Amino acid sequence: MKKTFDVAIIGGGIIGCSIAYYLAKEKLDVAVFESQQIGGKATSAAAGMLGAHSECDDLNLFYPFARSSQLAYLHLQEELKEISGIDIGLTHGGIYKLAFSESDKMQLLPTISLPTVDWFDADKVRKSEPCITSNVMGAAYIRDDVHVLPLSVCKSFSKSAQMLGASVFEFTNVLDMHKKDSSYVIKTTKGSFDSNLVVVANGVWSSTFFQNLGLEQKLVPVKGECISVFNDGVPLKHTLFHDHNYIMPRKNGKLVIGATMIENDWNEAPTLGGVEQLIAKAKSILPTITDLRLDSYWAGLRPQTFDQRPFIGTHPEQDGILFATGHYRNGILLAPATGQMIRDLILQKEVRKDWVEAFKINRLKPVLSRR
Amino acid sequence: MKKTFDVAIIGGGIIGCSIAYYLAKEKLDVAVFESQQIGGKATSAAAGMLGAHSECDDLNLFYPFARSSQLAYLHLQEELKEISGIDIGLTHGGIYKLAFSESDKMQLLPTISLPTVDWFDADKVRKSEPCITSNVMGAAYIRDDVHVLPLSVCKSFSKSAQMLGASVFEFTNVLDMHKKDSSYVIKTTKGSFDSNLVVVANGVWSSTFFQNLGLEQKLVPVKGECISVFNDGVPLKHTLFHDHNYIMPRKNGKLVIGATMIENDWNEAPTLGGVEQLIAKAKSILPTITDLRLDSYWAGLRPQTFDQRPFIGTHPEQDGILFATGHYRNGILLAPATGQMIRDLILQKEVRKDWVEAFKINRLKPVLSRR
Amino acid sequence: MKKTFDVAIIGGGIIGCSIAYYLAKEKLDVAVFESQQIGGKATSAAAGMLGAHSECDDLNLFYPFARSSQLAYLHLQEELKEISGIDIGLTHGGIYKLAFSESDKMQLLPTISLPTVDWFDADKVRKSEPCITSNVMGAAYIRDDVHVLPLSVCKSFSKSAQMLGASVFEFTNVLDMHKKDSSYVIKTTKGSFDSNLVVVANGVWSSTFFQNLGLEQKLVPVKGECISVFNDGVPLKHTLFHDHNYIMPRKNGKLVIGATMIENDWNEAPTLGGVEQLIAKAKSILPTITDLRLDSYWAGLRPQTFDQRPFIGTHPEQDGILFATGHYRNGILLAPATGQMIRDLILQKEVRKDWVEAFKINRLKPVLSRR
Amino acid sequence: MKKTFDVAIIGGGIIGCSIAYYLAKEKLDVAVFESQQIGGKATSAAAGMLGAHSECDDLNLFYPFARSSQLAYLHLQEELKEISGIDIGLTHGGIYKLAFSESDKMQLLPTISLPTVDWFDADKVRKSEPCITSNVMGAAYIRDDVHVLPLSVCKSFSKSAQMLGASVFEFTNVLDMHKKDSSYVIKTTKGSFDSNLVVVANGVWSSTFFQNLGLEQKLVPVKGECISVFNDGVPLKHTLFHDHNYIMPRKNGKLVIGATMIENDWNEAPTLGGVEQLIAKAKSILPTITDLRLDSYWAGLRPQTFDQRPFIGTHPEQDGILFATGHYRNGILLAPATGQMIRDLILQKEVRKDWVEAFKINRLKPVLSRR
Ligand SMILES: Cc1cc2nc3c(=O)[nH]c(=O)nc-3n(C[C@H](O)[C@H](O)[C@H](O)COP(=O)(O)OP(=O)(O)OC[C@H]3O[C@@H](n4cnc5c(N)ncnc54)[C@H](O)[C@@H]3O)c2cc1C
Ligand SMILES: Cc1cc2nc3c(=O)[nH]c(=O)nc-3n(C[C@H](O)[C@H](O)[C@H](O)COP(=O)(O)OP(=O)(O)OC[C@H]3O[C@@H](n4cnc5c(N)ncnc54)[C@H](O)[C@@H]3O)c2cc1C
Ligand SMILES: Cc1cc2nc3c(=O)[nH]c(=O)nc-3n(C[C@H](O)[C@H](O)[C@H](O)COP(=O)(O)OP(=O)(O)OC[C@H]3O[C@@H](n4cnc5c(N)ncnc54)[C@H](O)[C@@H]3O)c2cc1C
Ligand SMILES: Cc1cc2nc3c(=O)[nH]c(=O)nc-3n(C[C@H](O)[C@H](O)[C@H](O)COP(=O)(O)OP(=O)(O)OC[C@H]3O[C@@H](n4cnc5c(N)ncnc54)[C@H](O)[C@@H]3O)c2cc1C
Known part of the structure; x- marks a missing residue:
């Protein structure tokens, strides 16, 4: 050797x-x-x-x-x-960073000011993603934030x-x-x-x-838990993102729902509590997601400085x-x-x-x- | 042939x-x-x-x-x-059929009247199963309702x-x-x-x-969804049962959490919504269960007449x-x-x-x- | 409905x-x-x-x-x-339909005569796929037979x-x-x-x-069994095909090894005997494949007229x-x-x-x- | 903490x-x-x-x-x-340590001399385990070597x-x-x-x-690989053991086939070559095992001094x-x-x-x- x-x-x-x-x-x-x-x-x-x-x-x-x-x-x-x-599975599509309130929107202002980012109002968002909750106020559309x-x-x-x-x-x-x-x-x-x-x-x-x-x-671990579901029926073209949480459409027809943030937990396996939290958040963004079938779940440790x-x-x-x-x-x-x-x-x-x-x-x- | x-x-x-x-x-x-x-x-x-x-x-x-x-x-x-x-994995142990209210207890009366069944008050239940919610009022203890x-x-x-x-x-x-x-x-x-x-x-x-x-x-299908978790830390000796839901300790150290009741659904796979419901119910019975790690999930169709x-x-x-x-x-x-x-x-x-x-x-x- | x-x-x-x-x-x-x-x-x-x-x-x-x-x-x-x-995962690359003998080569003649197909001699094949067995005599290279x-x-x-x-x-x-x-x-x-x-x-x-x-x-079922392996080390760019068997490099870095032909067997699960046969055949084509780690196995029924x-x-x-x-x-x-x-x-x-x-x-x- | x-x-x-x-x-x-x-x-x-x-x-x-x-x-x-x-899943049943030759039998002599061990000739072995290969010469029957x-x-x-x-x-x-x-x-x-x-x-x-x-x-690792199969049809009551290899009937109806001995390999995953070897050995002991369906496979490292x-x-x-x-x-x-x-x-x-x-x-x- x-x-x-x-x-x-x-x-x-x-x-x-x-x-x-x-x-x-x-x-x-x-x-x-x-x-x-x-x-x-x-x-x-x-x-x-x-x-x-x-x-x-x-x-x-x-x-x-x-x-x-x-x-x-x-x-x-x-x-x-x-x-x-x-x-490597690079996608097209990009992200909608959602705003549910004026303060959400406020926080998006610097992002929206970038030349590669657009502001979409609620109508435009829902036209493009009809299953999204009616509580949405608008979204920063970031076409380059694709995924791999x-x-x-x-x-x-x-x-x-x-x-x-x-x-x-x-x-x-x-x-x-x-x-x-x-x-x-x-x-x-x-x-x-x-x-x-x-x-x-x-x-x-x-x-x-x-x-x-x-x-x-x-370094401190920040544990993140995810689940994925089979997307048989909900049309979704963009990743929906809000407050560290997201629903991401993969090219194999599944949706990834992520991710919790549990500081200082070294355990690399998802808990019931984590899964509950992910479902609650996903539902608040895309209500019909509760009808979809569970595919898988996992967790990992983010290395935080x-x-x-x-x-x-x-x-x-x-x-x-x-x-x-x-x-x-x-x-x-x-x-x-x-x-x-x-x-x-x-x-x-x-x-x-x-x-x-x-x-x-x-x-x-x-x-x-x-x- | x-x-x-x-x-x-x-x-x-x-x-x-x-x-x-x-x-x-x-x-x-x-x-x-x-x-x-x-x-x-x-x-x-x-x-x-x-x-x-x-x-x-x-x-x-x-x-x-x-x-x-x-x-x-x-x-x-x-x-x-x-x-x-x-x-076939026959266990000892039996079931606690829980009461959270007087009306729950009322419904248990016929069961309690059986010679093989006892009524345990809250103290006795919590002494035997210390992790159970403090909301419990008591339980019918049915020693023969074991599982396979x-x-x-x-x-x-x-x-x-x-x-x-x-x-x-x-x-x-x-x-x-x-x-x-x-x-x-x-x-x-x-x-x-x-x-x-x-x-x-x-x-x-x-x-x-x-x-x-x-x-x-x-026959009408009544779909039932279940999940199971690794039980590393929560001591549990008896199946806890309330209102068609239960948490059952298996002899391999896992807990089974069941089961939803979805009438007329032929789809044999668990949905996000079902899993959410199971976690919510399990938490209301055994609060610390949210710390446990998810093991598996599944569903089946009960044949109802x-x-x-x-x-x-x-x-x-x-x-x-x-x-x-x-x-x-x-x-x-x-x-x-x-x-x-x-x-x-x-x-x-x-x-x-x-x-x-x-x-x-x-x-x-x-x-x-x-x- | x-x-x-x-x-x-x-x-x-x-x-x-x-x-x-x-x-x-x-x-x-x-x-x-x-x-x-x-x-x-x-x-x-x-x-x-x-x-x-x-x-x-x-x-x-x-x-x-x-x-x-x-x-x-x-x-x-x-x-x-x-x-x-x-x-849908369409690839580039194509197939090498291998010949190990003159009679193999004979059978390939009609295929080779097609404008989209080339004959590669042993040297050329091994130059392009260095891990292939030295027993190979040559291959029909079919660039359009890609996979999904x-x-x-x-x-x-x-x-x-x-x-x-x-x-x-x-x-x-x-x-x-x-x-x-x-x-x-x-x-x-x-x-x-x-x-x-x-x-x-x-x-x-x-x-x-x-x-x-x-x-x-x-219709008569012809059961086909497959296995897949993690390809950590063996470079392989083309599907290698011989006598109904093949080793196919997927875009996720795995190799698929297929497939047996079991006539009139309705059982949709792979047997030990089938897996043994697949490994034997794969080894005869790509000897170092035995070092690779097993990923998965499955079977299906081909509908034969x-x-x-x-x-x-x-x-x-x-x-x-x-x-x-x-x-x-x-x-x-x-x-x-x-x-x-x-x-x-x-x-x-x-x-x-x-x-x-x-x-x-x-x-x-x-x-x-x-x- | x-x-x-x-x-x-x-x-x-x-x-x-x-x-x-x-x-x-x-x-x-x-x-x-x-x-x-x-x-x-x-x-x-x-x-x-x-x-x-x-x-x-x-x-x-x-x-x-x-x-x-x-x-x-x-x-x-x-x-x-x-x-x-x-x-812990303690079984009854015990092991047949098989002999296929006089020299095999010779090696078993010290074991057979123990009061808790018996020698069974080929007839007796095959009467008790009818699916065993006809090449068997006899077996040391060790009733206390059960499993967990x-x-x-x-x-x-x-x-x-x-x-x-x-x-x-x-x-x-x-x-x-x-x-x-x-x-x-x-x-x-x-x-x-x-x-x-x-x-x-x-x-x-x-x-x-x-x-x-x-x-x-x-310490030097000696990697051992195993597979398990669903045992639908082959009756088997005892673990069959020969030359570090064995076929063990679990109480859940599966058979475990083990195990390879790969010295100084730290990789904890089974290879194709290992699986091939296990099947070959199992077949030589229990020929009809090739008809059984594969369930799972895994590996581990034995700590050798x-x-x-x-x-x-x-x-x-x-x-x-x-x-x-x-x-x-x-x-x-x-x-x-x-x-x-x-x-x-x-x-x-x-x-x-x-x-x-x-x-x-x-x-x-x-x-x-x-x-
Ligand atoms: C749920 C979740 C979602 C995420 N989503 C995104 C995202 O969408 N986009 C994004 O950019 N990032 C995301 N991240 C963050 C990203 O995953 C991490 O920042 C990144 O993986 C860190 O890579 P790494 O190579 O440093 O760490 P790791 O992937 O953890 O790799 C470290 C490796 O070192 C090995 N190792 C440890 N100790 C030793 C040792 N002593 N000797 C030898 N090897 C050792 C480990 O086994 C491990 O394989 C996410 C993280 C999580 C948990
Ligand atoms: C989540 C859940 C929890 C449950 N918990 C309990 C419990 O704790 N205790 C309890 O007593 N019961 C429980 N039950 C109920 C119990 O599972 C069922 O009552 C029982 O399994 C019914 O058995 P079965 O053989 O009738 O049906 P099944 O197990 O569904 O078997 C019917 C079989 O028929 C086959 N089949 C269908 N059509 C054909 C055809 N045309 N030709 C050939 N084969 C066919 C199917 O493939 C299937 O294998 C539970 C059910 C569920 C879903
Ligand atoms: C190991 C293997 C490798 C193969 N490799 C290739 C390859 O590389 N390239 C290639 O071109 N082909 C390949 N094939 C062949 C290919 O898979 C089949 O020809 C093809 O999938 C047939 O498709 P299908 O839709 O007719 O059948 P299926 O995929 O079997 O679909 C039939 C569907 O009908 C459903 N069904 C059955 N009965 C009923 C009913 N009464 N009511 C409602 N639904 C019903 C079944 O559940 C099933 O989903 C391979 C096959 C096998 C087994
Ligand atoms: C295929 C196979 C079949 C076998 N069959 C049998 C059998 O039938 N009967 C029998 O008696 N024996 C059998 N054995 C042998 C048996 O498995 C081992 O002898 C036994 O498991 C050793 O136990 P252990 O606790 O020493 O090691 P392990 O089970 O390997 O445990 C060591 C633990 O230490 C942890 N660890 C390592 N480094 C660190 C660190 N730095 N800090 C903290 N933790 C660390 C590891 O994660 C691991 O969990 C078999 C082994 C194999 C591989």
């Missing part, structure tokens, strides 16, 4: 796999260490919205980063299909990286890492490996390494350690931009200064306004 | 399989025709309560029948295990019958039957079969044959046709007694007159008080 | 749903009766190959029909996506038909039909319906109606009854052309004479050469 | 949970840390044979230990049912321990432990905990802690650390005896000296004859 690499990536979620892909394209010798199976944690739980507009209200810094990632998906679709044979199949994106990054020479070790838990001479020893359940660089990208579990690396930051923005960058004291974690509600959206930023940091290409500052792990202040 | 039988049983649910078992024991040459898989319909959806006391308020006629069936299970457990190797695993009972009847010589045809839909000389021709998707006697035992689908047999009766009592007996004009169907909410409970009664009718043994009258398909009046 | 229709279609598999779609587009008032769930039988078991070239060796009659159907899929993809929101997701096609036909006004009744078993005055009474488990025209399209179960309709034909060609056309004596059944190994491929042909027969548009002759139910001789 | 305990147990498989149970019964304040879900790893993959005779050929030391554990199950069944409500449902045992230990006061932390990965003053700090993904004693019981992953604890031993005997005992230098791991093929069988031995070591009760010597982690020589 090969034991020495240029870059060791800890975590085979969408973030780790995106990084592996962008580095393998540059011919770096990369290994991904995944304690369970590729994409099996938060990544496979995600709905897959590319919510550059719907999730990002900070228009100067976070939005441009998110938007660049969203646009990157347009190219990736073909590129990854070509190399891996896997289709998160597990397909992740597997397609991973398989493409392998095709380009990367090594992927599943069922390999990283226990620890320490510097030895000019490189790092990665201790895993399958033995030790050597690597010049290490990228910590194991989602909410990343913070288990922080203390040993002399960092005080931490103190200011809900990711940690992307180099360790403050150790050049050889990089972080790419804490993507909270937006890891699917941000995966391409994160992979590119890590690549550029490693290859010492130019990276936007304000992004470097904003996402560095030892930042003291929140990235601008948090939500 | 063998094509001629003494008795052809239409339907391989728990009723058809029970009949096959009791007839095969008497060395009759029996065939079961099942359009899909043994026990796959209402039978596998049932919770498996043997609610002789909790479901039967008519103490003169229906209760004795139900009670005899309940008692029959005590012997069957060993007998079926011996022949088939399958364990319905699919295991059904498979065990079916396999035992086979061991004793019966033929079981799965994926064989019966389309029609008609008299030819002194016997019947059974037309199926796998060709025609001959039989001296025919037992119509195909649950809610039985009524598709009624018209051709000159009968005006019909006009008076909610089964049709068990011979066709009014054709001796060769028998019925054993319409067991509504109690087919699991009543399977042994039904099998025995059909056996006795066929072998012309003695059968209680009042039962023959009460369950005959051409009865005009309801079996006593309906609920 | 609406009870009267222009056209009643029996069976909600891909054939019934395609017909419903093409008729609803013409504003006919259509009902589909499906005994279980839309697409749940043979349709959802199919791999979804559009094998116009790989499955059809009769170049004069069956190939043009199949080819027209294959080409229809190109338009349908967009059309159905637009109306139903469901993506059969259940998605079926649901998308069904949902589009509904959007265009059709009624779809699930869990509704058709028991019988008979003429009454100028129309037909359709007897179902949900009551009776009236219709001017009836299309019998319920797959292998269609022949249950033949006898009552005065026909001597019958005496000459393995479908019955499409009008009842010889009753104008109001049409047939669209017996599509054997090619129902997915042939669904669009079948829907169009039934539409044209009903609307009395022009239909190719030789097709009408070839597919009529009362044909005496096989459709040309059978395989 | 409670943070200080008497005993911290790492690993919530059957071994960790058994220990928790026996300690909680003694009123010790116990915590179990489980990185995923209780019993989700090797434990839930096990068939559950209690093979004291069939697996243990060392009659002086390992057999008595195993036998005492086997006998302990007889009491546990009632005890655990009473406390937790969970039924491993996950039910584990959950029932865990829940009973909780009822008796223990804390169970799921989704809590232990990263490290170190001494601090007179107690230990347990570092987990959910923060740090303190404990006087630590029991390392996390199956094959235990050895990740060995190096830091100054030990040179290691250098001499295939467990490590049970105290750390050679640190009193506060105990080990209970490396149970290889027999963790289900050995769970009760292991729990009792750890309890006795902790409470300083008497423990058989030869067992202490035999199972101590720093033993130099194998426990007697290995197989």
